[in-house]
Amino acid sequence: MANLSIAFCRQLARARRAKGMTQSALADAVGCKQSALSMLEAGHAAKVAHETVEKIAALLEVPLETAAAAAPVPSCGPTAANTHAFCPHADCFSNVPYVVNGELLFWPRPQADGRAAAAHCAVCGELLERCCPHCGAPVVTAGACCPACGGERVANTLPPETDCEAWAAQRRRAIAEWRSLIL
Ligand SMILES: [Zn+2]
Numbered sequence: 627m628a629n630l631s632i633a634f635c636r637q638l639a640r641a642r643r644a645k646g647m648t649q650s651a652l653a654d655a656v657g658c659k660q661s662a663l664s665m666l667e668a669g670h671a672a673k674v675a676h677e678t679v680e681k682i683a684a685l686l687e688v689p690l691e692t693a694a695a696a697a698p699v700p701s702c703g704p705t706a707a708n709t710h711a712f713c714p715h716a717d718c719f720s721n722v723p724y725v726v727n728g729e730l731l732f733w734p735r736p737q738a739d740g741r742a743a744a745a746h747c748a749v750c751g752e753l754l755e756r757c758c759p760h761c762g763a764p765v766v767t768a769g770a771c772c773p774a775c776g777g778e779r780v781a782n783t784l785p786p787e788t789d790c791e792a793w794a795a796q797r798r799r800a801i802a803e804w805r806s807l808i809l
């Protein structure tokens with residue numbers, strides 16, 4: 627199952643949250659692993675069988691056709707006023723990981739304050755983002771998720787078998803240590 631759009635995957639995640647279901651509960655209901663569901667919601671559909679996606683979509687009442695009809699994500703561009711630039715890499719020290727309700731979220735540290743033209747991450751060199759990767763809304767608030775669509779700004783791209791709590795705790799220690807060295 628590799629042909630799902632990120633917008634469709636996000637829609638599944640939003641529909642699940644709207645129903646007040648945890649990833650574990652939904653995974654149990656459709657007979658897949660929570661880690662596979664987590665990957666699917668992050669847009670990595672390759673590990674999930676088509677029948678499982680159908681079951682999830684049916685249970686959440688999300689039409690499957692949405693995947694084909696998904697519009698390309700609009701871009702708000704680097705010139706949008708008052709936007710926070712952030713690094714889209716989960717594996718970058720500028721993004722601080724937290725586990726909230728069993729889900730790994732990344733809190734991007736805004737970059738390029740006072741340097742509106744900066745295009746690349748000061749830490750890893752990745753091209754900076756200034757827009758929500760899901761709905762295209764300009765990022766004007768701090769936080770892990772987009773207030774407009776609820777989508778995570780930085781996608782969790784860790785392997786599904788990762789122990790997120792342990793990884794995030796270790797990662798925050800490493801980030802604190804790194805910051806103490808450069809400041
Ligand atoms: Zn970076």
Ligand SMILES: [Zn+2]
Pocket residue numbers: 758759760761762763772773774775776777
């Ligand atoms: Zn959004």
